């Protein structure tokens with residue numbers, strides 16, 4: 001296939017996934033995935049509904065729902081395949097969920113303060129933290145009233161996405177996996193969230209793995225690599241222009257190539 005490349009062979013990468021197969025206890029979902037993301041790079045993961053994109057995001061984060069049956073995940077020089085999600089988060093991996101969870105009883109502000117204080121490099125005084133949260137809230141057009149509300153409880157879809165952006169800008173992870181952060185956002189919110197992602201890229205020099213069906217969220221970003229997943233397989237990798245190709249022609253050619261490979 002035109003865009004097919006050797007993957008996952010470079011050692012100076014921030015994230016290296018090698019020959020990873022994973023799924024739930026009774027259902028294999030991801031098959032022999034190899035993918036590398038360099039520090040500060042922006043990668044896009046595309047593929048039809050049900051391809052396994054969110055599953056890959058969750059497996060990189062260490063979601064215990066999924067089991068790795070073979071392969072490895074190396075992050076920032078360490079093998080994290082066996083680590084829990086809390087350790088991976090502290091190591092600098094961030095996952096924005098397609099459907100963020102509600103946490104009753106925990107006010108947003110306390111949650112943000114706690115997750116920052118857990119990280120030695122982010123520990124700061126209460127006053128400096130309050131100022132920083134205020135700046136980010138303004139940048140993302142988030143009303144200060146949200147800070148006293150319970151985490152995600154009763155938040156609208158768009159509000160949840162903005163709060164995740166706030167976490168991203170506060171935590172400054174080395175790698176952010178954003179799973180359909182654009183879905184369900186109105187046009188103004190989309191532009192605010194896009195600016196938040198751009199700020200993360202520039203201020204934190206963080207790497208991005210964007211899972212999306214919508215190219216508008218990518219307009220402000222320089223995409224380094226695009227990966228295509230079909231039925232749990234990475235079937236192609238290419239430059240940013242691959243996104244336009246998919247927009248124009250869909251996934252049919254990738255589905256066909258995979259079917260032919262299976263027959264061969």
Ligand SMILES: Nc1ncnc2c1ncn2[C@@H]1O[C@H](COP(=O)(O)OP(=O)(O)OP(=O)(O)O)[C@@H](O)[C@H]1O
Pocket residue numbers: 024027029047048049050051052053054055056065098
């Ligand atoms: N916890 C689970 N239990 C059972 N099946 C699962 C589980 N998680 C994922 N799957 C299945 O694995 C496949 C891949 O799902 P996944 O959510 O990763 O797809 P996706 O590429 O993110 O799709 P979309 O574009 O619709 O978000 C689907 O068939 C899904 O039903």
Ligand SMILES: [Mg+2]
Pocket residue numbers: 053054055098179
């Ligand atoms: Mg998904």
